Amino acid sequence: MRLAQHLFTTLSCLLLLLQAEAQNSPAPLKLVDILLTPDSKDWIYAVNQQASVEVTVLQYGVPQEGAQISFEVGPELLPPDKKGELTLRKGSGKLSVGTSKEPGFRQLVVKTEINGKTYSNTVKLAFSPEKIMPTVPMPADFAAFWEKAKAEAATVPLDPQYTHLPAYSTATIDVYLVSLQSFQKGKRLYGYLSKPKAPGKYPVLFSPPGAGIKPMNPQTGFAEQGFISFTTEIHGLSPQLDSDTYKSISTAFGDYWLNKLDDKDNYYYKGVYLGCVRAIDFLSSLPEFDGKNIVVTGGSQGGALAIVTAGLDKRVTALAAFYPALSDMTGYLHGRAGGWPHLLAPRQQHTNNTPVKLNTISYYDVVNFAKQLTVPGFYSWGYNDNTCPPTSVYAAINAVKASKTIVITPISGHWRFEETNQQSLEWLKKQLK
Structure with a gap:
């Protein structure tokens, strides 16, 4: 009987510890998500091909009608060549990422503010990436x-x-x-x-x-x-x-x-x-x-x-x-x-x-x-x-x-x-x- 009570007490303490750990652990889901969906399923485009991205702002997994977003588009990790703002009337909208004249990547950065907190997300699109050639020289020796x-x-x-x-x-x-x-x-x-x-x-x-x-x-x-x-x-x-x-x-x-x-x-x-x-x-x-x-x-x-x-x-x-x-x-x-x-x-x-x-x-x-x-x-x-x-x-x-x-x-x-x-x-x- 004492052994059973001891086991019950131990298991109860363990359960409480696990519950406390779960309560203090980071949330697995985001309160607000910005989904960025390229119109190419593999995110790859040909040089000079136009690319666009569907933007959806979700709160609790539900599209937020009337969400305000700001965005920047440009070459990867370099200053943007396009900035703007957009109202997502039904919680989603399409943004043009443009194109690249050379093999490489363009990136789209989207931000939104909800209840005083700013959320952001980034997506990068490839343009003929298999043709990206190195720029570093090879020393003769x-x-x-x-x-x-x-x-x-x-x-x-x-x-x-x-x-x-x-x-x-x-x-x-x-x-x-x-x-x-x-x-x-x-x-x-x-x-x-x-x-x-x-x-x-x-x-x-x-x-x-x-x-x-x-x-x-x-x-x-x-x-x-x-x-x-x-x-x-x-x-x-x-x-x-x-x-x-x-x-x-x-x-x-x-x-x-x-x-x-x-x-x-x-x-x-x-x-x-x-x-x-x-x-x-x-x-x-x-x-x-x-x-x-x-x-x-x-x-x-x-x-x-x-x-x-x-x-x-x-x-x-x-x-x-x-x-x-x-x-x-x-x-x-x-x-x-x-x-x-x-x-x-x-x-x-x-x-x-x-x-x-x-x-x-x-x-x-x-x-x-x-x-x-x-x-x-x-x-x-x-x-x-x-x-x-x-x-x-x-x-x-x-x-x-x-x-x-x-x-x-x-x-x-x-x-x-x-x-x-x-x-x-x-x-x-x-x-x-």
Whole structure:
């Protein structure tokens, strides 16, 4: 009887906790929605073709008759060439987005005010995006520059150091914190290694990180799918530092992507790119490696590094990259959006639009690594991404001559659907030999 009462009390407390958590969690729906529906089902138009968007303002899921909207239309991430206001008499109305004379994207930004609060939404439409060509030049000594850098890094002993992490390991997966020497003696690269416990030979997977200086946790999902995975950070910091320490480092360090941009031989990303190659050195040295399959995958900065790694290291057999950053960064100098970190956006041009910095960018732009790819790739991105704008991503992926599988989810921004994640994983499995 006492046990039953104890169980009843425990379950009642748990139910109350779950109810409180649900009450305090963010609402899954928006109070006011602005639906933007292009008149092309795939959001793609031909150059010089007129495009329009149906605008509907919903409150509680119901079109709001007489809703007042303001709107701006123009090239992606650049000043608008058209502004206006419109009353949606029946809760919806059609707006012209115009057209583009060149391959690229135009965007529509719509705002409305209801009960003193402003709501907004954005949609981007593509015009012959398969014809978007890169703007960044290819240095004549690009291949020689990187071959020399890789050769120098290869002379540095890896010196891997392992710390087993029982708290993150599972019944079937062992997780380790790994530190190894990167491109110079004393420069360490940290990451989490996840390995299946069952004896055998396995494909290896390298997963570089997105942008930022922040803590990270191990990912055991790839190991559960039969890979030995190595998920790294890029700054030479232990990923187990607490968040306050990371925050203070990030604040003090600032925008690392600007560090020595005026020196191509010592630019910050040189060590990062070489660190990715060293990660492949490490994975391919593991006794459990099957000796055949090396894949890389990531999103944003991680998507960029996946392409860079596969472009630099011919041991890589396949890659999956989501909305890669650092792509066609010179786009802004040609009247269109450039890639993250937007080094040449109008507000940055007074400091970064110099011959020496443009020269450095050409050695590190993802476009020029995409041109080096020789293995199959899975690439996915959305059109509503303002961080890694689709114009810049298309410029990179259109430059790929190797086999490519492209999955576009136009409605997504700087994120991806779980269905697309699963699709990329199944694709990677099919590439295994």
